[in-house]
Amino acid sequence: MNTTSRERFQSTLARSKKIAVLTGAGVSAESGIPTFRGAGGLWRRYEATSLASPEAWQRDPGLVWEFYNHRRERALGCSPNPAHRALVRLEDRFRDAGGAFTLITQNIDGLHERAGSRNVVRLHGSLWQVRCLSCARVTENREVPITPAFAGSGSPDPEAGDRRFTAAELPRCPCGGVLRPHVVWFGEPLDAGDIAAATAAVEGCDLLIVVGTSAVVYPAAGFVPMAKRQGARIAEVNVEPSAVTGLCDFVFTGSAGEILPSLLDVAPARA
Ligand code: BV8
Numbered sequence: 001m002n003t004t005s006r007e008r009f010q011s012t013l014a015r016s017k018k019i020a021v022l023t024g025a026g027v028s029a030e031s032g033i034p035t036f037r038g039a040g041g042l043w044r045r046y047e048a049t050s051l052a053s054p055e056a057w058q059r060d061p062g063l064v065w066e067f068y069n070h071r072r073e074r075a076l077g078c079s080p081n082p083a084h085r086a087l088v089r090l091e092d093r094f095r096d097a098g099g100a101f102t103l104i105t106q107n108i109d110g111l112h113e114r115a116g117s118r119n120v121v122r123l124h125g126s127l128w129q130v131r132c133l134s135c136a137r138v139t140e141n142r143e144v145p146i147t148p149a150f151a152g153s154g155s156p157d158p159e160a161g162d163r164r165f166t167a168a169e170l171p172r173c174p175c176g177g178v179l180r181p182h183v184v185w186f187g188e189p190l191d192a193g194d195i196a197a198a199t200a201a202v203e204g205c206d207l208l209i210v211v212g213t214s215a216v217v218y219p220a221a222g223f224v225p226m227a228k229r230q231g232a233r234i235a236e237v238n239v240e241p242s243a244v245t246g247l248c249d250f251v252f253t254g255s256a257g258e259i260l261p262s263l264l265d266v267a268p269a270r271a
Pocket residue numbers: 023024025026027029030035036037038041052106107108124183184185186187188189190211212213214215216217218219237238239240241242254255256257
C-alpha cells in the first residue's frame with residue numbers, strides 16, 4: 001500500500017526530536033494581515049525599500065511612520081488564526097515529550113506570541129516596539145495612532161509629497177529622542193543574537209516546516225538551504241510555490257489555516 005506524502009510527513013514528524021518552523025506573512029494572511037508580495041500585498045503598491053529602509057527614514061521619517069501607523073491600525077483588529085494555534089499545539093506536544101521546538105518568524109505582527117507560542121525567534125523585530133534614536137531604549141508601544149498627528153492618516157501615498165509631518169509630530173522618548181519602529185529595515189543587519197538562535201534551532205533539526213513565505217528575503221530564507229545541508233527533512237505549506245519549494249521533501253499546497261490543524265495533529269512517537 002503506497003503511503004501518501006501526508007502519511008510520510010506525519011510519520012517523519014512523529015519521529016522528530018528537534019523541530020524548527022520558519023514562518024512568513026502567509027501564516028497571518030487568514031488573520032487579515034496583508035502579505036507583502038502576493039495579490040494586494042503591501043509591497044506591491046510601494047517598492048519595499050521605498051518605505052522600509054534607512055534611506056526612506058532619512059528622507060521622510062513622517063512617511064515611514066505613516067506606513068507603520070497604518071499597519072499598526074490594521075493589525076489592531078487582527079487575531080491569531082488556526083495556523084498560529086496549530087503551531088502552539090505542536091510546540092506544546094513536542095516539548096511535553098522532551099523534544100526541542102523553535103519557531104522562527106519573519107513577521108512583526110506579534111500574532112505567534114499572542115496565540116501562545118513560547119520559543120519564538122523574531123528575525124525582523126516587532127510592529128509593537130519602538131526604539132529611541134538618542135538613548136537606544138526599546139519599549140513596547142501600542143499607541144494607535146502613534147501620535148495624534150497620524151490619526152486617520154490611512155496608507156501613505158508617496159505621490160502626496162514629502163514631509164507632511166513635522167519633527168514635533170513624530171513620537172518621542174521621555175529622553176526627548178525621536179522614536180523609530182523597532183523593526184529590521186532592508187539594508188539593516190539582523191540582531192546577531194536572533195541569527196545565532198535561529199542557526200542553533202536549524203542545526204541538527206530533524207524537520208524544518210516552512211509556512212507562508214515567498215523565501216526571497218535574506219538572511220531569513222537562507223535557513224532553508226542551511227537545514228537541507230544539515231540533512232533535515234523540509235516541509236512547505238503555501239498557497240503557491242516559493243523560492244525554496246525545490247528544496248522541500250513535502251509540499252502541501254493551500255492555506256495554512258486550513259492545512260496545519262490536521263496536518264500537525266500528530267503525537268510524538270514514544271522514545
Ligand atoms: C541585510 C521588517 C545586510 C520590516 C522585513 C540590496 C540592498 C540592500 C539589501 C539587499 C539588497 N539585495 C539583497 C539584499 C538583502 C535584503 C534582501 O533579502 N532583499 C530581498 C528583497 C532581495 N535583506 C536585507 O536587507 C536584510 N538585511 O541583508 O543586512 C547587512 C549586514 C551587515 C551590515 C549591514 C547590512 C534585512 C531584511 C529584513 C527586511 N525587513 N520586514 C517590515 O515588515 O516593515 S522583510 C519583509 O519581507 C517582512 O519581514 C516579511 O516577513 C519578509 C519576507 O516576506 P514574506 O514573509 O515571505 O512575505 P511575502 O508576502 O513575500 O510572501 C507571503 C507568502 O505567503 C507567499 O509565498 C504566499 O504565497 C504565501 N501565502 C499567502 N497566503 C497564504 C500563504 N501561505 C499559506 N497560507 C496562506 N493563507
